Amino acid sequence: MTREEAKTILLLYRPGMAEEKEFAEALQEARLDPELAHWLEQHLATQEALRRKFREVTPPPDLQERILIERKILRPVWWQRPPAWFAAAASIALLIGLAGSFMGERIPDRFADYRARMVRTVLREYRMDIVTNDGEKVRQYMQSRGALADYTIPKGLQQVAVKGGGLLGWRGQRVTMVCFERPDKELLYLFVLDRNAVKDAPSENLEVTKVNKLTTASWSSGNRIYVLAAEQDPDAIRKYL
Numbered sequence: 001m002t003r004e005e006a007k008t009i010l011l012l013y014r015p016g017m018a019e020e021k022e023f024a025e026a027l028q029e030a031r032l033d034p035e036l037a038h039w040l041e042q043h044l045a046t047q048e049a050l051r052r053k054f055r056e057v058t059p060p061p062d063l064q065e066r067i068l069i070e071r072k073i074l075r076p077v078w079w080q081r082p083p084a085w086f087a088a089a090a091s092i093a094l095l096i097g098l099a100g101s102f103m104g105e106r107i108p109d110r111f112a113d114y115r116a117r118m119v120r121t122v123l124r125e126y127r128m129d130i131v132t133n134d135g136e137k138v139r140q141y142m143q144s145r146g147a148l149a150d151y152t153i154p155k156g157l158q159q160v161a162v163k164g165g166g167l168l169g170w171r172g173q174r175v176t177m178v179c180f181e182r183p184d185k186e187l188l189y190l191f192v193l194d195r196n197a198v199k200d201a202p203s204e205n206l207e208v209t210k211v212n213k214l215t216t217a218s219w220s221s222g223n224r225i226y227v228l229a230a231e232q233d234p235d236a237i238r239k240y241l
Helices: 003-010 021-032 034-056 063-072 084-097 099-106 111-123 135-144 234-240
Strands: 161-170 173-181 187-194 207-211 214-221 224-230
Touching: 003 021, 003 034, 021 034, 021 161, 034 161, 111 161, 111 173, 111 187, 111 207, 111 214, 111 224, 135 161, 135 173, 161 187, 207 234, 214 234, 224 234
Parallel strands: none
Antiparallel strands: 161 173, 173 187, 187 224, 207 214, 214 224
């Protein structure tokens, strides 16, 4: 599948949609192609911005009645006042026309945006690109694809079995994801990104916060940013660090 073919398919993809079969291959291409991943991120952000603006447009309560009246009664154009629904439609058209300017203010480029994007990815039941309990093979896989392979696994997490890994993308940057499996079969996800990829990278001090359905622990070390995500309470996730 070419990049343009993937874009054509993903034009119909919207934030929150299930990763259905028709989108699966194109989404996989986006994970492996940083440029396509950046395009998809902007496309989804545009759709989300429009959805928020559409919710702000409240149609008048008598919209249906006015539409029916307008259909039945023909008036000279120069005597007819613009109906309320016309104003609402004009507002929506204006919003679409200004979508580009909205995006100029809403491009998700901060660390919190990156962290939320990674959590959303795994909550969509993202499939690993490599399944193995050999951590070294995961590193070799990442290195062979130009992704970060010089990451450091926290001591606590070294006690958990490796499950595999995946290659993700964020704003043209490749993200390394290493997956671990606890004895109860629950997964933990470690994401590694270059520190220069965000303007507000976290400090070296651990930051634990809930994002969507997962608890995340974030920190920086050297020129790398780390995010550990799991279905854990905030205190329990610290034992893996």
